[in-house]
Amino acid sequence: MPGVNAPTAVDPLGEPPGAGPTPAITSNWRVMARTFLENRLAIVGLGVIAFMVLLSFLGPVVWRTQQVSINLLEADEPPSWAHPLGTDAAGYDMLGRIMLGGQSALELGCAVAIVAMLIGSTWGAISGYAGGWLDALMMRAVDVLLSIPTLVLLLILATMFTPSVLSLILILGSLSWLLTSRLVRAEALKLRSQEYVEAARLAGCSRRRIVLRHVIPNALGVIVVQAAFEVADAILGVAYLSFLGLGIPPPHASWGDILSKGLDELYNGYWWMVYPVGLAIVLTVLGFYTVGNALRDALETRLQTR
Amino acid sequence: MSGFLIRRAFHAVLVVFGVTVVTFILIHLEPGSTAKSVLGVHATPAAIAYFNKVHGLGRPLPLEFWDYLTGLAHGHLGHSYADDRDVTTLIAEALPKDAVLLIISNAVSLVAGVAIGIYQALRRNRAGDFVAQTAAFVLYAMPFFLLGFILIDIFAITLKWLPPGAPQYTNVADILAHPAGLVLPVLTLALGSVASYTQFMRSEMIDNLVQDYVRTARAKGLSNRAVVLHHLLRNSLLPIVTILGLVLPGILSGAIVVETVFNYPGMGLMFFNAALKHDYPVLMGFTLFGGVAVVVGNFLADVAYAALDPRVRLS
Numbered sequence: 347m348p349g350v351n352a353p354t355a356v357d358p359l360g361e362p363p364g365a366g367p368t369p370a371i372t373s374n375w376r377v378m379a380r381t382f383l384e385n386r387l388a389i390v391g392l393g394v395i396a397f398m399v400l401l402s403f404l405g406p407v408v409w410r411t412q413q414v415s416i417n418l419l420e421a422d423e424p425p426s427w428a429h430p431l432g433t434d435a436a437g438y439d440m441l442g443r444i445m446l447g448g449q450s451a452l453e454l455g456c457a458v459a460i461v462a463m464l465i466g467s468t469w470g471a472i473s474g475y476a477g478g479w480l481d482a483l484m485m486r487a488v489d490v491l492l493s494i495p496t497l498v499l500l501l502i503l504a505t506m507f508t509p510s511v512l513s514l515i516l517i518l519g520s521l522s523w524l525l526t527s528r529l530v531r532a533e534a535l536k537l538r539s540q541e542y543v544e545a546a547r548l549a550g551c552s553r554r555r556i557v558l559r560h561v562i563p564n565a566l567g568v569i570v571v572q573a574a575f576e577v578a579d580a581i582l583g584v585a586y587l588s589f590l591g592l593g594i595p596p597p598h599a600s601w602g603d604i605l606s607k608g609l610d611e612l613y614n615g616y617w618w619m620v621y622p623v624g625l626a627i628v629l630t631v632l633g634f635y636t637v638g639n640a641l642r643d644a645l646e647t648r649l650q651t652r
Numbered sequence: 653m654s655g656f657l658i659r660r661a662f663h664a665v666l667v668v669f670g671v672t673v674v675t676f677i678l679i680h681l682e683p684g685s686t687a688k689s690v691l692g693v694h695a696t697p698a699a700i701a702y703f704n705k706v707h708g709l710g711r712p713l714p715l716e717f718w719d720y721l722t723g724l725a726h727g728h729l730g731h732s733y734a735d736d737r738d739v740t741t742l743i744a745e746a747l748p749k750d751a752v753l754l755i756i757s758n759a760v761s762l763v764a765g766v767a768i769g770i771y772q773a774l775r776r777n778r779a780g781d782f783v784a785q786t787a788a789f790v791l792y793a794m795p796f797f798l799l800g801f802i803l804i805d806i807f808a809i810t811l812k813w814l815p816p817g818a819p820q821y822t823n824v825a826d827i828l829a830h831p832a833g834l835v836l837p838v839l840t841l842a843l844g845s846v847a848s849y850t851q852f853m854r855s856e857m858i859d860n861l862v863q864d865y866v867r868t869a870r871a872k873g874l875s876n877r878a879v880v881l882h883h884l885l886r887n888s889l890l891p892i893v894t895i896l897g898l899v900l901p902g903i904l905s906g907a908i909v910v911e912t913v914f915n916y917p918g919m920g921l922m923f924f925n926a927a928l929k930h931d932y933p934v935l936m937g938f939t940l941f942g943g944v945a946v947v948v949g950n951f952l953a954d955v956a957y958a959a960l961d962p963r964v965r966l967s
Contacts, residue, residue: 486667489667494942495946499939501908501923585795590924615809620798627794629793
């Protein structure tokens with residue numbers, strides 16, 4: 347398997363090798379896309395994500411609600427035609443609130459995944475490509491962070507910094523890159539011994555260039571798969587922090603915040619403050635998990651056909 | 653084997669040392685001084701100086717770290733700022749309660765998970781498998797606290813069968829004497845982790861079903877029951893040992909949330925309260941304790957797996 351499909355090493359004229367994806371690899375990406383689309387669960391997951399994106403970002407355009415000033419005359423109302431999902435303790439329309447919360451959840455999830463992808467792929471690529479004691483040191487650091495329960499680290503960091511959207515993105519991002527880095531490292535180790543990488547090195551490419559142009563593009567598959575899981579985990583992570591009172595601060599709406607406020611009202615029987623927003627969280631997280639799973643399966647098929 | 657053991661033990665010690673370094677660094681990442689966040693923004697300079705003196709703070713970091721390490725070597729995890737007691741005492745007090753909660757819930761989820769996983773593998777792609785698979789996915793995606801409150805809503809508020817909070821006793825015997833309050837926290841934790849076991853057991857069984865030894869057993873004329881119980885189960889159960897090690901961090905995270913939901917006075921609730929009060933010695937002690945538990949758990953799982961399965965000789 348290794349090297350079978352590697353782009354032809356250096357051409358006789360001494361052109362820098364393998365600058366972009368070769369046709370063979372493109373067709374592999376097509377195999378991956380096809381396998382992904384044949385997976386029915388993946389389509390459902392994609393559909394759920396698309397629905398949530400439309401609901402959160404286009405929803406408020408269609409369903410205009412007032413989410414700025416408190417309206418106690420309409421507080422705690424059960425679902426009705428005027429408020430399909432009822433109102434909360436401050437008199438906000440729950441459907442509109444959930445839409446706003448969805449915006450922050452999706453944006454924050456994606457931002458965290460991007461931070462995690464950047465840190466994880468850089469860390470893993472350097473570690474795997476450098477090898478030796480540096481590799482050992484970097485990977486032991488990952489082991490250490492993985493052996494401390496995530497919520498423990500999250501709680502310690504979240505109580506230290508005044509919560510803001512940016513601080514939450516950085517905190518969650520700084521804790522979710524660990525698996526990405528392990529996977530990218532494994533990929534880098536595999537690639538290090540490949541002929542075309544060897545050729546690139548002999549052609550005088552700097553280490554930085556090899557890592558950026560060869561190791562990371564080849565590991566892109568695993569990075570993307572992991573990113574789908576990171577979005578899901580970030581959405582859950584923020585919800586946990588909101589429940590513990592350390593989530594996105596008040597002027598912003600967030601699902602975790604809506605949910606934990608609703609949970610306080612559960613003893614009054616105000617079910618509409620809990621279950622719709624709970625469903626939104628579970629569905630979105632599920633959507634990203636199924637897409638991640640399907641992408642992983644598709645990636646394996648791609649590697650097998652390689 | 654002994655070479656593997658030594659290397660694995662060395663690695664475990666290294667990671668534990670790393671955990672102490674990470675917790676120490678984390679605590680010192682805080683913007684502003686520890687004394688201010690504990691005593692409040694209006695603390696007088698004299699009060700801050702006294703606090704720093706008593707707790708050995710405000711010195712060069714390597715010195716503080718050295719003192720922390722020597723303290724650890726003597727078994728001192730530190731002294732709580734908020735509670736005026738040793739962290740070791742706090743852990744010793746809370747640990748048995750956690751042991752009760754975590755051992756019972758894990759036993760429940762392990763047994764249920766294995767049983768459901770076997771059922772799913774034997775009835776693959778039929779209605780029952782589909783239902784269990786969907787349930788597993790939903791449980792994966794559900795935050796622990798939502799799960800806990802749904803159970804409270806059903807069993808405590810609507811049906812009024814069980815109390816919504818955990819027993820508030822200081823010793824384990826009293827807690828065990830009032831098991832009704834334990835049911836919901838245990839159920840929440842068990843449901844939260846059962847999906848990992850069913851998923852793993854299902855795929856492991858499916859992999860094993862097509863193996864030659866199963867065909868041989870069937871060809872010998874053994875009943876389906878004997879094949880499943882004596883051949884398949886034994887081979888599929890072995891690797892679950894490693895899963896036990898892997899789910900440990902998740903269980904500890906879950907304990908924090910579940911103990912907060914049900915107000916169960918264990919280490920998780922204590923940790924959460926300490927985090928809100930910036931009680932760093934307690935946070936460091938508990939984090940270190942959790943990290944060590946995870947490292948030791950993984951180490952034991954690896955060793956047990958290598959010892960139980962002669963095919964595995966990790967070199």
